[in-house]
Amino acid sequence: MSINMSEKNEIIKALIPLEEKHKTNLTVDCVIFGYDQGDLKVLTIECDMDPFLGMYSLIGDFVKETETTNQAAKRILKFCTGNDDIFLEEVQSFSEINRHPYGRVITIAYYSLVQIGKTKMTDNAGKHLQWTSVNNIKEMAFDHKQILDLCLFSLRRSLRDSPIGFELLPKKFSLKQLQTLYEVVLDIELDKRNFRRKLRTMDILIDVDELQQEVSHRPAKLYKFNVKYYESKKYNGFKFDL
Amino acid sequence: MSINMSEKNEIIKALIPLEEKHKTNLTVDCVIFGYDQGDLKVLTIECDMDPFLGMYSLIGDFVKETETTNQAAKRILKFCTGNDDIFLEEVQSFSEINRHPYGRVITIAYYSLVQIGKTKMTDNAGKHLQWTSVNNIKEMAFDHKQILDLCLFSLRRSLRDSPIGFELLPKKFSLKQLQTLYEVVLDIELDKRNFRRKLRTMDILIDVDELQQEVSHRPAKLYKFNVKYYESKKYNGFKFDL
DNA sequence: GCAAAAGTGTTTTACTTACACCCATGT
DNA sequence: ACATGGGTGTAAGTAAAACACTTTTGC
Structure with missing residues (x-):
């Protein structure tokens, strides 16, 4: 006896207890800003997912059962830059139904500020990290351009009323x-x-x-x-x- | 043959495809502010969940598979106040591992501003909704006091730099x-x-x-x-x- | 000595603060 | 006529904006 994929999904759904029914995929996406020689940059990877193949993508991951969203964001930052203790701020969630080709994925956007000189770029997991000038980014995978734009807006606001600019400069x-x-x-x-x-x-x-x-x-x-x-x-x- | 609950959960977990493993319960919680005779109020219900029984609670619900978090918040607002078209602003997520006694539940906090006079309070689903003066609330169920405090902070900030005060007053x-x-x-x-x-x-x-x-x-x-x-x-x- | 960027004060203008009396209505 | 809150202008102080020249260093 064999069953197909959608039948299998139906069976699984029937088994899942009531309080599991509303579960959703939750990720965090990090807009990691850096500043270099008069240019605001953001850390990007090449997207390896189908309709967006090769496009700029933000760095994100699922929120694990054992961590807060903040901890997830910090884990990503540590992974990408080698540093703990990085300025980090939650911005907003993005939850459009079809924002992700794999199915329903809700993400929480964070932005962070790093000193480019202090980051040891770990070209890990086969994914090529790179600093890209914000001004050169016209489009991105998923809704990441929208996320970037909102984070930039949020950064600009904070820059005026709290002393966070220093996070982008050397000591x-x-x-x-x-x-x-x-x-x-x-x-x-x-x-x-x-x-x-x-x-x-x-x-x-x-x-x-x-x-x-x-x-x-x-x-x-x-x-x-x-x-x-x-x-x-x-x-x-x-x-x-x- | 019979299996116990934890065995059943193990079986279910094994069946769930990889991309489902990170799923989490996601809710929205609404801090609904109203203003009446020189008093800032917030819409509360009595908590009916065990360690917080009888305490003030915010109004929230699971985010459904077919709606954005904004839509979920609007659904709650419609349900509680009878109105669409209410000022609504996302504030922040709350994701401490043990914030909810049922297990892992991540919530996204929203605040909204309504004219108390315009709300038809629907004491629905057996839950008693009431307007409570913000100043009289010393503690709440779950982490809801923390959520309220942050939303109040956010409201205060917005009040100074955008014309949202009018949302709380009659036309x-x-x-x-x-x-x-x-x-x-x-x-x-x-x-x-x-x-x-x-x-x-x-x-x-x-x-x-x-x-x-x-x-x-x-x-x-x-x-x-x-x-x-x-x-x-x-x-x-x-x-x-x- | 010249190119290139660092450093430094004053004046004008706009905004913020402090403050006190008369006015319209109901009882 | 009196009690209650509604309504109005001016002067002083503080913060923002506009503006140009001298200094230090490397080449």
Whole structure:
């Protein structure tokens, strides 16, 4: 006696207890942003799934029974970049019925910010990871372009009202680097003197008393973000705002 | 031949195809805010599940195979309030392993804003729905207090930078009503004249040329929110900000 | 000494805050 | 006429925007 696939599925469904009936496939997808030489990048892989073969895809995985969605996202980040302790923020779920060719898959989108220099890219599992300029991505597999766009929107919003830009820069950076980051990601122009004054009055940078190396012009002073000071101030009515 | 429950579960698990292995129970939970006489309220039911019996609970349900999470939330809202077309916003997922006594259940939290006067409370399915003052809720079933707190945080943020306060008021309202709403929800004091000037310069209210009825003092003028005008302006660099 | 980017203050303008009295209605 | 909340403008202070030249380094 043999049964076909859809008969088998029917039998399985009948066996599954009531409280299992509503179960759904749940994944997380990570928009991993990096910043390099005036260019906002996102970590992509080539999609190996049928109607989207070869297209850019985000990095995601199923949420396991023993982990939270946050832990799933952190696991993916660790896998892709080699780092724990990465800035991570949940953005939104995506649950259109036919968003995935395999069947119903609901995903929760996260974005994270990494310093490209600190990531050891593990070209693992045969999948080729690469940093792709956000501006060069016109389409992606599944609904991943939509996910990317929303995460970018969310990043832009957060960039203005919390000090997360530093997550994309090396620990020590020049004021010019910081300003360019803001200009590139937000797609705006900033006045050098006003930008610097604002940072000065916010008082969240530490002058590390070092200079840029190997530039063919006057080297800039380097600073680092004063995390502790900011953390202590932010619960005392202080508002980051750039 | 008879088999016990855990044996049965093992058999079922073995039958389930690979891509089903990661399936999880997914629900949505709705924080339905209403505003009444200077008091922010939330729609609650009594929990009928064991360790939380009798405690306040949010309203939620499983996400069905044929609906998006948004549609699930809208279905719940329709069921509870009788209305479609309700302001609805996804906030965050909650996925702690043991957040639910039945087993692994991941939920996506939504908050929505309704005009209490417009809701026909359907005390359906034997569950008693009631409006409870947010300030009176010290604990809730499951992790629902945490969900409520986060939704309230999210509401407060949105209240300042988008014109959603109107969703909680009747179509026609006085400036005082609007100001009190802001004061109550944000827990701040506002200056009457400055508040009014700000609204005047934003130019998003229409004077409906009616007066308050049945008050034992000088009746206030009534206004309505100029949705169309706001929608046309917001893509032209205009920024709501209160 | 010249190219290239770093660094630095002042003035104007717009926005925010603080504040007190008269007005319209019901009783 | 009085109690109650509705309605209005101005002045001072603070934050944002606009703007140009000097300094340091490598070549």
